[in-house]
Amino acid sequence: MNASSTVEEKFDVLVRRQQFLNQDGKQAIKEILRTKKKAKIFWGTAPTGKPHIGYLVPLAKIVDFLRAGLDVTVLYADIYSFLINYLHPQPRELVEHRRRYYHLLVTAILQSLGVQTSRIHFVQESSYAYTKSFVSDFSRCCSLMTQQDTPDTMDEEGRTKTLSPLLCCVHQYLADIHLDTDIQFGGEDQRPIFQHASKIIPQLGYRKRQYLMNAMAPGLKGGKMSSSDPASAKIEFLDDARTVTDKIMEIPIGESHGGYSTDNAVLGILRTILIPLSELRLEHHKDEFANDAFVSADAPEGTLFTIEVAIWCFGECVRKHYKSYDEIEEDFRCWRMGEEDLKLAVARSLNCVLEPVRRRLGSSEEWKELELLAYP
Amino acid sequence: MNASSTVEEKFDVLVRRQQFLNQDGKQAIKEILRTKKKAKIFWGTAPTGKPHIGYLVPLAKIVDFLRAGLDVTVLYADIYSFLINYLHPQPRELVEHRRRYYHLLVTAILQSLGVQTSRIHFVQESSYAYTKSFVSDFSRCCSLMTQQDTPDTMDEEGRTKTLSPLLCCVHQYLADIHLDTDIQFGGEDQRPIFQHASKIIPQLGYRKRQYLMNAMAPGLKGGKMSSSDPASAKIEFLDDARTVTDKIMEIPIGESHGGYSTDNAVLGILRTILIPLSELRLEHHKDEFANDAFVSADAPEGTLFTIEVAIWCFGECVRKHYKSYDEIEEDFRCWRMGEEDLKLAVARSLNCVLEPVRRRLGSSEEWKELELLAYP
Structure with a gap:
């Protein structure tokens, strides 16, 4: 793949093994590749439990994104991690330690996959979530959502009685906008939240974003492999x-x-x-x-x-x-x-x-x- | 009442007709008067429906606060008003118009009560709610609360399915801190939210605040008089x-x-x-x-x-x-x-x-x- 590659060639590499929200998404992504010199894509991860080998799926896919000529951002969702609130009672410092831990690990994995990590933007959510424009969008987004939207879109947040996890999906929607990207990339388990984001973002007055979803690595005891699983149900790095x-x-x-x-x-x-x-x-x-x-x-x-x-x-x-x-x-x-x-x-x-x-x-x-x- | 008035005299004027959260509150307020040269108090109002004559109760009480030598702030809770979300679909501009409307009216009422309004700080919530320290406290506060806390503390917010009203009480708790006041003053209907605030604020690592509550003006058809009532159940200015x-x-x-x-x-x-x-x-x-x-x-x-x-x-x-x-x-x-x-x-x-x-x-x-x- 090189500068003379066609849109179709780039598209094929970009989307292989990926699912779309719908057929419109396919066309929209082709259009992005056709019209933008360097389309922007991001993958976000929340620094919570120890990462498992399931992370190899999205990180290997990043190689394809770079080959297809995209501008790639890895987002460490540190505020999201705080809000999901696994980490009480000494949370903020712990989140930052875990963010650094994730970064060392993600970097090492990408390097072992042959990626020049200097080609990737590594961003923390807290670098933009304290801006007036983010906070204002945050309020607007909350006013457009129901209290049931979060439990409906995210498994983890349906199981808690704490208030803050209800706000996590708002942070995820706004990442599209405040990273100013064209495509968000995540796992199949994100489908409901991506669907909701694609509905909310135009209501906030922003252009539609596109979504790609990879298959989930299986947990050793069934379901998807998750950081929240006990060590016996996942393989850690x-x-x-x-x-x-x-x-x-x-x-x-x-x-x-x-x-x-x-x-x-x-x-x-x-x-x-x-x-x-x-x-x-x-x-x-x-x-x-x-x-x-x-x-x-x-x-x-x-x-x-x-x-x-x-x-x-x-x-x-x-x-x-x-x-x-x-x-x-x-x-x-x-x-x-x-x-x-x-x-x-x-x-x-x-x-x-x-x-x-x-x-x-x-x-x-x-x-x-x-x-x-x-x-x- | 003058510079030589005793703490007891100031206290009596400050608290007359007021309710306290508990007996400790009485002692704590005396202590504030004893130790602080100029104790700080605030009254907040959310610019939503047209104000009714019930506003005369707290605004007349402000005269007492000034006589007792306190530093008085009137807070226009504009972000709160947006979140409570009566105002969809053109909300932010409308909130600002209503904030200005409230300000003209509140000023006129205070002046008609003989208050020099130059002695009062008029503050908008949006003047401090976009700061990093507020947003950070906001996240922490949400992580300490349950989803049920808001419906339990505020009537209005128990009736909605929208997400944003759940966040209103967080804004109210944080006003104590980000206005840096000693006492918050509201109506009796605020008792549950004041009780909750007095529990949450120390958990956030801040000093306790005190609360005073005035009686509520009655609605013409029973209950308290409320901005949300139809015009026939309230008397408007x-x-x-x-x-x-x-x-x-x-x-x-x-x-x-x-x-x-x-x-x-x-x-x-x-x-x-x-x-x-x-x-x-x-x-x-x-x-x-x-x-x-x-x-x-x-x-x-x-x-x-x-x-x-x-x-x-x-x-x-x-x-x-x-x-x-x-x-x-x-x-x-x-x-x-x-x-x-x-x-x-x-x-x-x-x-x-x-x-x-x-x-x-x-x-x-x-x-x-x-x-x-x-x-x-």
Whole structure:
């Protein structure tokens, strides 16, 4: 992808694996690419619990945004984190420690994906949320919303009786405007809030924004992987290689219709995290990436994933090379591959992805200090 | 009252006719008077519907505050008014028109009560609510509150489904802090919100504030008189003399235990508005006040209210002079005074109070312009 790439080429890279709010969104995003020299996109994260490997999904997607020539902002929603109020009773200092913790980690992940982080704007919500124009929009937005809008749009906030979480979605709507971006990018779980934002923003008198949504990494015990989950239901970047392998090996694999079920977190991690990363590696920056992460040295060109499959009747293993996720799922579902074979391959690949991140952070004094401050 | 007045003397003037949150409040207010050279007090009003004569209760009390040597602020809660959201769909401009309308009216009333308005600070909420320190306190306050706190503390906000009214009480709590006052002064209807504020403010890390509450002027059809009521249930400053008289004459007077009931708006207006104003006149600034408002020229010293009472058996009237509200209530309850006699006296006195306000505003071009802008 380069300066001479067509709008269609950029569009294809920008939106692959993404969902839209509706068909109009597709057209609108093409129009943005056609008319703007450098469209602006942002991804926001609230510094709350320790980040898990689900963050690899949006962060890998940022590589695509940069390739498509977009101006990319990572937003640390620090005021949002305070309002969501997990952090009482010493919240503001803690939020700031966690914001710094997230930043070190996000930076290390992006670097391990071959991203020059100098190309990205890192912004804190608190850098614009104390302006008169923000506060004024905040009041206006609240006057256009019902008290039920927040519980309707956000799971977490439907479970609390505290007042402040009701205000979180207002902060999310206004990020579009006060970062002055064209596209907001988040997970599928954000669909209701993006839908509401796309209704509210024109009522506030601003131009419509567009929304892209990635698939969610699965939690080890079902649902999406979430920072609020207990450590046993998620894989954290901090987990050492052995812990990662143990967690993967313990994921329950169901059976259905005379084969393995495909509804499990092992395949989910493969589909949402590992295969997209392997595609990136193939297309884009093979050399900067851990080469043996996904594919063995003897694999043919175009291989996305290699799995050592035990052939029991012969008492030996064969190496199988796959060019797509679907081929793996098919082999697995039809018992042409053992549960342990798949799990070991996924655990090994995931560890290869996490290793450079752990290495970068392990040598950082700031990181060690922040681990104690942010998660005492 | 002068520089040599004792703390006890100042205290008595400051708190007369006022209720406290609790006994501690009494001691705390004495302590404030003892230790501070010039204690600070504020009264806030939200520019929404057209002000009614109930405003005479707090505005007359301001005379006492000044006599007791306090530093007095009148707060126009303009952001609060926006959030309460009566005013959709062209709200912000409308709030500002109404703020200016309120200011002209409040100034005219205070002047008609003999107050030098240069001694009062007139402040708009929007002058401090866009500061970082306010916004930060706002978030903290919301994180300490439940969603149910607002409906529990404020009638109006329990009736709405819009999000923004939930935030009004937060603005009220923070006014104490961001005006840097010692005492907030409001109506009895504010008791739950003052109680909640006195709980929240120390949790935010600020010193406790004190609260004084005046009696509420009664609505013509029961309950308190409110800006949100229809015009027939309140008397507005704008009402001409005839309308005021008609409204008073139509107030229903019940009977009980072989006499008139004392639970009616005629006696309520007399007790909460006219008698306190007459006391002020007697004590303080007899000459600046409409002299014939309450007392006939032949009344003996110390008379607070004169009523022409018809003596039916003789076919004539006698002028009765009262030195307290209780004497009037007693005569009325025991049928020693006719319903019409009382109503006419109240209507006449009220018109005498309103007349100078109407006169001041009637000659103001700004007022005429604002009437159209603020209440189109």
